[in-house]
Amino acid sequence: xxxxxxxxxxxxxxxxxxxxxxxxxxxxxxxxxxxxIELPEVxxxxxxxxxxxxxxxxxxxxxxxxxxxxEIVAVNEDLPDSPGAVxxxxxxxxxFKIKPTEAAALEGFMDEAAYTDFIG
Amino acid sequence: xxxxxxxxxxAAARGIGAGEPAEGDDMAGxxxxxxxxxxxLHVELGGKMVPFAGWDMPVQYPMGVLKEHLHxxxxxxxxxxxxxxxxxxxxxxxxxxxxxxxxxxxGLGLNRQRYAMFTNDQGGILxxxxxxxxxxxxxxxxxxxxxxADIAHLKAHIADVTVVEGRGLLALQGPxxxxxxxxxxxxxxxxxFMDSATFLWKDQDLWVxxxxxxxxxxxxxxxxxxxxxxxxxxxxxxxxxxxxxxxARDSLRLEAGLCLYGHDIDTATSPVEAGLTWAIQKxxxxxxxxxxxxxxxxxxxxxxxxxxARKRMGLRPEGRAPMREGVEIFxxxxxxxxxxxxxxxxxxxxxxxxxxxxxxxxxxxDGTTVYGEIRGKRLPARIVPLPFHPTRYKR
Numbered sequence: 336x337x338x339x340x341x342x343x344x345x346x347x348x349x350x351x352x353x354x355x356x357x358x359x360x361x362x363x364x365x366x367x368x369x370x371x372i373e374l375p376e377v378x379x380x381x382x383x384x385x386x387x388x389x390x391x392x393x394x395x396x397x398x399x400x401x402x403x404x405x406e407i408v409a410v411n412e413d414l415p416d417s418p419g420a421v422x423x424x425x426x427x428x429x430x431f432k433i434k435p436t437e438a439a440a441l442e443g444f445m446d447e448a449a450y451t452d453f454i455g
Numbered sequence: 456x457x458x459x460x461x462x463x464x465x466a467a468a469r470g471i472g473a474g475e476p477a478e479g480d481d482m483a484g485x486x487x488x489x490x491x492x493x494x495x496l497h498v499e500l501g502g503k504m505v506p507f508a509g510w511d512m513p514v515q516y517p518m519g520v521l522k523e524h525l526h527x528x529x530x531x532x533x534x535x536x537x538x539x540x541x542x543x544x545x546x547x548x549x550x551x552x553x554x555x556x557x558x559x560x561x562g563l564g565l566n567r568q569r570y571a572m573f574t575n576d577q578g579g580i581l582x583x584x585x586x587x588x589x590x591x592x593x594x595x596x597x598x599x600x601x602x603x604a605d606i607a608h609l610k611a612h613i614a615d616v617t618v619v620e621g622r623g624l625l626a627l628q629g630p631x632x633x634x635x636x637x638x639x640x641x642x643x644x645x646x647x648f649m650d651s652a653t654f655l656w657k658d659q660d661l662w663v664x665x666x667x668x669x670x671x672x673x674x675x676x677x678x679x680x681x682x683x684x685x686x687x688x689x690x691x692x693x694x695x696x697x698x699x700x701x702x703a704r705d706s707l708r709l710e711a712g713l714c715l716y717g718h719d720i721d722t723a724t725s726p727v728e729a730g731l732t733w734a735i736q737k738x739x740x741x742x743x744x745x746x747x748x749x750x751x752x753x754x755x756x757x758x759x760x761x762x763x764a765r766k767r768m769g770l771r772p773e774g775r776a777p778m779r780e781g782v783e784i785f786x787x788x789x790x791x792x793x794x795x796x797x798x799x800x801x802x803x804x805x806x807x808x809x810x811x812x813x814x815x816x817x818x819x820x821d822g823t824t825v826y827g828e829i830r831g832k833r834l835p836a837r838i839v840p841l842p843f844h845p846t847r848y849k850r
Contacts, residue, residue: 353551365522367515367519367702368519368520368521368522369773370777370802370809371775371776371777371802371809373776383751389776389830391776391777391802393520393521393702393706393801393802393804394514394520394702396777396779415775419521422519444535
């Protein structure tokens with residue numbers, strides 16, 4: 336299964352029974368230069384839609400919401416020290432890995448073509 | 456990504472305010488926003504246009520806020536500040552203007568500029584402005600968001616107030632500004648900080664002052680509309696000069712510890728609380744030749760003598776989380792009532808970390824640790840002297 340996208344401008348990449356999450360290039364462009372990222376604690380169980388990360392750019396603060404319910408099993412520990420990586424390569428910069436509660440959790444998210452349409 | 460804290464779509468205009476559209480013959484199509492004479496150039500340069508104080512202004516160019524900021528500190532940045540109000544008063548209005556500001560205008564030398572503020576009867580600040588003695592007249596530059604109110608205020612007290620029409624305003628800032636401007640206007644390099652001069656360019660009078668809002672050496676240049684785009688292009692044609700938007704203008708001025716009206720100063724803050732006492736010359740203080748005689752003099756002179764209860768201070772948050780405008784400051788990590796609120800805050804690209812300004816009890820010394828509450832957590836921040844980044848004026 337390939338990469339999926341949320342309406343909140345996150346990308347989701349399945350890896351075995353985990354899903355890796357980052358933000359899209361569109362989101363990073365809209366945010367501008369990212370200067371601060373706060374990641375969730377590993378081991379935290381989250382509901383879909385729950386705030387899991389804080390991302391601040393030179394312009395404003397935004398949240399990253401959990402795209403699906405599950406357990407945070409890993410975070411990109413390099414990111415808080417180099418938040419600008421998001422602007423350099425949004426698709427190549429992951430935030431956290433989540434182990435979904437439900438197996439078919441990625442069904443219903445947009446594929447690349449649908450997301451491209453979505454951001455118009 | 457969630458949108459409860461502003462969201463990415465609206466992020467561009469945040470932190471630098473947005474105002475109501477104003478009437479004018481330069482209204483832009485259906486947006487209801489005014490356009491400066493450089494609007495087409497901004498669009499051509501890829502500027503991201505946002506509403507600001509009723510104007511359609513570039514918040515950033517493709518370079519981005521961070522690099523624009525660093526470019527200005529390293530080389531030279533060109534800012535369109537044509538949204539600011541330009542006003543002329545006859546030189547005979549010196550005494551009348553002194554009745555509105557706690558500043559020595561009579562002592563302002565020929566071709567010299569001074570920072571000033573309009574005060575109200577309570578000693579609060581109505582706006583801050585620059586005043587230049589240009590020989591037979593005084594030239595004032597006021598904030599865009601306050602321009603209408605300032606002009607009404609001036610007209611209520613001074614006869615013969617002229618709102619300058621048909622001129623835009625550029626700021627060229629940074630260590631390479633001197634060489635860049637001198638190439639187009641030979642002699643500009645000889646000016647000192649807060650000097651003013653008139654130069655001829657393409658048969659048009661350019662009013663130049665050596666000042667700015669970034670903490671860097673640089674100039675502000677009032678240019679007639681017919682040549683302003685050509686003049687801006689001639690500056691941008693030089694390798695050192697890049698166009699800079701309002702986003703970097705805000706982070707540059709904050710690093711330089713400069714106030715933004717409506718945020719760090721307003722009708723509730725006095726010039727003394729704001730730490731602007733350097734702008735109140737001896738002549739207007741107790742025992743001076745023209746002591747008092749400005750709105751709110753009682754409070755302002757008292758605060759000068761006794762010290763204010765609270766003062767604008769610099770904060771360096773520990774860690775990387777910015778403490779933005781509105782964040783409440785506490786004395787302790789737990790409990791207690793707020794002791795102040797952040798008036799401006801963000802990330803300083805040159806200091807490579809967060810910075811904020813807040814009004815705090817005046818007796819707190821530099822080095823004191825206070826706590827800003829962000830997302831329910833109290834994070835430590837140290838009180839530091841302003842500016843955050845050293846200024847580099849050519850005095």
